[in-house]
Amino acid sequence: MDDFESFEVVYAFxxxxxxxxxxxxxQIAEEIATVRLTARxxxxxxxxxxxxVPWQRVVGAEGSLPxxxxxxxxxxxxxxxxxxxxxxxLSQDSPRVDMRRCQWHYLxxxxxxxxxx
DNA sequence: CCGCTGACTCGCG
DNA sequence: ACGCGAGCCAGCG
Numbered sequence: 001m002d003d004f005e006s007f008e009v010v011y012a013f014x015x016x017x018x019x020x021x022x023x024x025x026x027q028i029a030e031e032i033a034t035v036r037l038t039a040r041x042x043x044x045x046x047x048x049x050x051x052x053v054p055w056q057r058v059v060g061a062e063g064s065l066p067x068x069x070x071x072x073x074x075x076x077x078x079x080x081x082x083x084x085x086x087x088x089x090l091s092q093d094s095p096r097v098d099m100r101r102c103q104w105h106y107l108x109x110x111x112x113x114x115x116x117x
Numbered sequence: 118c119c120g121c122t123g124a125c126t127c128g129c130g
Numbered sequence: 131a132c133g134c135g136a137g138c139c140a141g142c143g
Contacts, residue, residue, distance in 0.1 A: 006140090025125055038138050039125040046124050060125065067124045074124075125138085 006035045007045040017057045019085040021104035022097055024061055056081040063097035
């Protein structure tokens with residue numbers, strides 16, 4: 001899988017996501033305007049991500065972990081990595097990241113301080 | 118060129 | 131809340 005030159009921009013983007021924060025597949029596809037991407041393609045890019053790319057910080061819409069359906073082992077790995085970096089999950093059984101606290105925004109989230117915490 | 122395949126997402130029952 | 135089907139589009143045989 002060395003033909004995915006366009007995936008480099010995706011990897012570069014993911015490398016900017018700080019530990020403890022996450023972004024979604026759709027968000028990446030949306031925020032990278034230099035190349036046309038779909039969430040599915042971002043998924044493929046993550047599957048073949050180089051070792052220096054924190055792939056675990058890319059999650060599904062609403063904080064889900066889409067890999068869970070295809071591979072329970074990978075789900076466990078991703079969840080462990082995220083919890084180790086301090087990412088909060090909504091509950092033990094529900095595999096959902098607390099997006100309100102952990103989603104990382106490349107652009108300004110908005111001008112208003114939302115609910116804060 | 119055609120058809121199938123996804124670390125996805127959204128809308129509907 | 132949850133499964134299902136449809137849309138998505140670059141790669142690959």
